[in-house]
Amino acid sequence: MALSQMAKIQIVGHNSAREEVVEELQRLGSVEVTNLHVRVLQARDEQLEKRQLEIEQTSAYLAQFEKRGLGESFFPVKVNLSEEEFLNIIQNFDYAQLCQICQKLERDLKELEANGLKLFRQANDLLPWKRLNIPLEELKETSAAKVTLGTVSNRDFDPQGMKEKMEEVSRETFIQVIEETKSVKYCLLIYLKHHQEQVSNILRESEFTPVNFPGLRGKPEDILRETESRLQKVEEEKKDLIAKSREMLKEKTKLMAVHDHLANLRERKSIQNLFARTEETFLITGWIKRSHLENLKKSLERQFSEIDISPVKPEKGERPPVDLENRRLVRPFQMVTNLYGLPHSRELDPTPFLAPFFFLFFGLCVSDAGYGLILMALTLLGIKKMKVGQELFRLLFLGGVATLICGALMGGWFGIDVAKIPRAPHFLKSVVLFNPLEQPMTFFKLALALGFGQIFFGTVIKLIKDVREKEWSDALFSEGSWLVIFAGILVLVLGEGLIGPGGAKTLGKWLVISGALVRVILRGLFRERKLAGIGIGLILLLDGLKNLLGNVLSYSRLMALGMATGVIAMTVNLVAGLARETIPLLGWLAMIVILIGGHIFNIAINTLGSFVHTTRLQFVEFFPYFFEGGGKAFEPFRTQNEFTVVR
Numbered sequence: 001m002a003l004s005q006m007a008k009i010q011i012v013g014h015n016s017a018r019e020e021v022v023e024e025l026q027r028l029g030s031v032e033v034t035n036l037h038v039r040v041l042q043a044r045d046e047q048l049e050k051r052q053l054e055i056e057q058t059s060a061y062l063a064q065f066e067k068r069g070l071g072e073s074f075f076p077v078k079v080n081l082s083e084e085e086f087l088n089i090i091q092n093f094d095y096a097q098l099c100q101i102c103q104k105l106e107r108d109l110k111e112l113e114a115n116g117l118k119l120f121r122q123a124n125d126l127l128p129w130k131r132l133n134i135p136l137e138e139l140k141e142t143s144a145a146k147v148t149l150g151t152v153s154n155r156d157f158d159p160q161g162m163k164e165k166m167e168e169v170s171r172e173t174f175i176q177v178i179e180e181t182k183s184v185k186y187c188l189l190i191y192l193k194h195h196q197e198q199v200s201n202i203l204r205e206s207e208f209t210p211v212n213f214p215g216l217r218g219k220p221e222d223i224l225r226e227t228e229s230r231l232q233k234v235e236e237e238k239k240d241l242i243a244k245s246r247e248m249l250k251e252k253t254k255l256m257a258v259h260d261h262l263a264n265l266r267e268r269k270s271i272q273n274l275f276a277r278t279e280e281t282f283l284i285t286g287w288i289k290r291s292h293l294e295n296l297k298k299s300l301e302r303q304f305s306e307i308d309i310s311p312v313k314p315e316k317g318e319r320p321p322v323d324l325e326n327r328r329l330v331r332p333f334q335m336v337t338n339l340y341g342l343p344h345s346r347e348l349d350p351t352p353f354l355a356p357f358f359f360l361f362f363g364l365c366v367s368d369a370g371y372g373l374i375l376m377a378l379t380l381l382g383i384k385k386m387k388v389g390q391e392l393f394r395l396l397f398l399g400g401v402a403t404l405i406c407g408a409l410m411g412g413w414f415g416i417d418v419a420k421i422p423r424a425p426h427f428l429k430s431v432v433l434f435n436p437l438e439q440p441m442t443f444f445k446l447a448l449a450l451g452f453g454q455i456f457f458g459t460v461i462k463l464i465k466d467v468r469e470k471e472w473s474d475a476l477f478s479e480g481s482w483l484v485i486f487a488g489i490l491v492l493v494l495g496e497g498l499i500g501p502g503g504a505k506t507l508g509k510w511l512v513i514s515g516a517l518v519r520v521i522l523r524g525l526f527r528e529r530k531l532a533g534i535g536i537g538l539i540l541l542l543d544g545l546k547n548l549l550g551n552v553l554s555y556s557r558l559m560a561l562g563m564a565t566g567v568i569a570m571t572v573n574l575v576a577g578l579a580r581e582t583i584p585l586l587g588w589l590a591m592i593v594i595l596i597g598g599h600i601f602n603i604a605i606n607t608l609g610s611f612v613h614t615t616r617l618q619f620v621e622f623f624p625y626f627f628e629g630g631g632k633a634f635e636p637f638r639t640q641n642e643f644t645v646v647r
Contacts, residue, residue, distance in 0.1 A: 003349055004289045004634070006320035011284040011300070013307035018275075018282050021304060022268045025284075028299060029638025030292040032321055034285045035274045048266050055095060055259045058102045062255075065246045078387050078645045079253050086646045089257045098251050105248070109241045116234040123227045126213070128179040128186045129220040137217045145172075147190050149211045150203075154183050165202050173199070186211075256643035264639050271637055285312065287320050287634065319345045322631035330355045332394040340619050342631035346469075350627050353461060354618045357454050361617060363402030364447070365610035367436065367562035368569060370414035371603050372404030387645075396607070409433045410562075414599060415569025436563050437570075443559045451555025451621065455548065456486050458625030465626055551621045557613050565606045572598030 009031070013021055025031055081089075129149065139147045174190040187208075191199050216223055276283040288296060297309050314320065322342045324334050326349070333355040343349055366372065379397040383390060411418040411432035418428050419435075436443040463480060466472075572595065580591035623629075639646075 002325060003343065003345065003347075004323040004325050005291070006287050006323075006345070006634070007290045007293055007311050008314050008318075008320065009286060009288055009293065009296075009309060010312050011286075011307065011309050013282055013304060015277065015280055015282055017304050017306060018272070019268070021284075021300065021307065022272060024300060024303060025637055026264060026268055026271075026639050028296060029636050030296055031284075031286040031288050032634055032636045033271055033274050034287065048262055048269070051096075052259065052262045052266070054099045055255055055262070058099045059252065059255060059259065061102050061106050062245065062249055062252050065242065065249060066252075078641070078643060079256060080645050080647065081253075081257060082647050086257055086261075086644065089254045090261050093251075093254045093258060095255055095258045098248065098255060102245070102248055105241055105245050109238065109245070112234050112238050112241065116231060116238070119227050119231050119234065122216075123224055123231070125211075126216075126220045126224050126227070128181070128184075130179070130224060132178050132188065132220050134188075135217065135219050136213050136223070139212075141193065144193060145190055146193050146196070147188075149178075149186070149188055150208045151184050151186055151211060152206050152208050154180070154185055253644075260641040260644050263642065267637070267640070286637075288636075289323065289634075319632070321345075321634035323634035324349055324351060326351050332391060332398055333358055335391045335395055336615055336618060339615065340623060340627075341629035342633055343627065343629060344631040347628060347631070348461065348465060348626070350623065353457070354622065357450075357457075357622070358614055358618060359398060359402045360406070360450065361558055361614040362399040362610050363404075363406035364450075364558045365561040365565070365614060366399070366403040366603075366606050367406050367410055367565050368412040368414065369404050369407030370412075371565070371569075371599075371606070372400045372402070372407050374599075374603055375400030375403060375607060396611075399607070399610070406562075410436050412436075412566055412569070415566060415571075415573050436559070437566055440559065440563065443562065444556060447555045447558040448552055450558070451552045451617075452486075452489075454555075454617075454622050455551055455625065456483070458622050459483055459486065462626035554621055555617065557617075561606065561609055561613060564609075565602065568602045568606075569599065572602060 011021070025033075132149075139149060141147060172192050173195075174188075176188045177185050178188055179186040189203075189208075218226075272282075274284075293311070300307055300309055322345055324337065324342070326334060330352050334351050336354060336358060337343075337349070337351045363372070366375070376397055379393045379400060382393040383397065386393065407413070408428065408431055411429075413421065413428075417435060418424050418432060434442045460483065463483065466478075576591040576594040576598065579594055580587040583590050
């Protein structure tokens with residue numbers, strides 16, 4: 001329930017064992033290697049990069065033929081292999097041959113697709129001329145006449161008027177509409193060449209666009225028939241290539257194993273840029289968890305005789321990396337801390353402190369026991385079926401548990417008040433504390449009380465932190481004075497039932513006054529400029545009280561979100577009931593669709609809202625009281641497989 005204790009170490013060995021030592025360090029995955037050079041020279045292994053790129057391109061080509069479920073599209077599943085299977089693939093699989101086969105298949109497929117597209121466009125262009133009963137090669141100009149095909153817009157085109165204009169120029173002019181659509185007319189035009197200039201003017205006025213088919217021979221209908229046959233052949237060849245490509249998918253697992261092997265090999269080459277070296281020796285420095293140091297020593301010294309592993313003192317101002325260690329129940333909440341930023345090495349881990357508040361606040365925001373059950377079921381399914389996103393699923397599962405508890409205490413089950421459910425178990429009715437829709441002020445007071453409690457707790461943590469760091473002035477005059485003021489406020493609000501109205505008012509008032517005096521006067525007297533210190537203390541007190549009020553009121557969002565969930569759920573039920581009553585025959589079906597769709601939407605939108613706003617309360621209202629952050633994550637040099645899991 002704290003930060004892992006880190007030790008800085010150095011490893012000195014003979015160059016002859018350097019590659020093997022690096023491989024063992026990667027296998028153990030316990031040391032974060034630090035840079036021993038002012039500037040890192042990134043040595044590149046072009047051969048390794050080329051191999052990895054070929055595999056990535058082949059994998060991307062094969063991926064388009066895989067059938068994936070919706071879940072796998074968002075959360076790709078890694079392949080499980082035993083160490084023996086993995087090593088067998090690395091040693092025996094000829095991935096280069098597979099890459100060559102897939103490259104050829106890809107080239108052939110692209111060529112076929114290009115040919116198919118060309119044929120399709122050709123057929124599309126010829127289709128309007130299907131009724132033209134003249135071979136295309138005969139549509140050419142002679143010494144006396146010119147024959148041309150063309151299109152004109154149907155909007156303003158008048159074929160009779162155009163024909164009359166042509167006949168005014170020459171009686172030996174022929175125009176025929178071959179095909180017509182809503183927007184275009186496809187025409188055949190024949191005229192004498194010595195009337196070229198006059199005919200061109202008429203064609204320009206009619207917005208005539210010439211059409212030609214260079215290289216094509218035969219009648220359009222015959223060419224279309226042949227093109228269709230060729231297109232069919234192209235499709236058959238494509239199916240054959242796709243079938244062969246799908247056949248290659250059985251080798252993809254092996255390909256991914258080789259990819260991961262090469263990636264880790266590149267990392268081993270790259271990490272050596274951080275070492276210091278002489279002609280005979282190498283030096284590695286890095287960070288390791290203290291609990292792993294002995295295991296590292298045993299492993300390396302057992303395999304390598306000419307090696308020394310020893311702890312070293314960190315340099316002045318050097319801070320170790322940070323790794324959070326929490327118990328299983330608290331560990332999912334580390335995700336919230338990581339979103340904000342890690343604590344530095346001398347700071348408390350805030351995860352155990354935020355965990356109970358996050359748990360309770362999330363439950364209050366969703367506040368429906370039925371939704372809690374659904375959320376638990378869905379996240380359990382995610383934990384079992386998905387290989388990634390486990391941290392989020394576990395956090396949301398705990399959120400579902402909190403929702404179930406809070407929803408049961410407020411009597412909400414899928415938007416229905418448990419008191420109105422016939423034959424509901426007596427236990428469910430007996431645990432209800434209040435109905436938020438009927439007693440909103442109770443919910444409001446509860447939200448503010450929880451907010452005040454979390455702020456009080458944050459101030460206590462800051463006081464402990466000041467004491468640990470021997471900041472006695474801040475501990476006494478800042479956090480200490482605020483705790484006295486908070487205690488006074490609590491006595492004023494809650495003390496009437498314990499010590500009577502008169503005693504509560506007197507004690508609470510004097511606690512608040514005492515805390516304020518310590519905050520303003522005593523803190524000011526410990527400053528060099530005492531009068532100015534008292535004035536600054538008064539300003540800070542007033543500013544702190546204003547911030548306290550604003551921060552506590554911010555927790556009212558718990559009530560707002562909790563009530564919104566209930567109102568939307570009730571509305572879904574109401575609309576579903578109306579659909580059943582008003583829609584003939586299909587009323588029951590409509591009701592079921594509305595209930596399922598409406599409640600799923602409500603669960604999704606309110607789960608998202610609850611996560612966001614509960615996280616915001618930690619970041620904005622709680623963390624500023626004690627948490628600084630700024631730590632660097634511990635990133636040990638280890639085997640990192642993107643596609644495979646080696647058992």
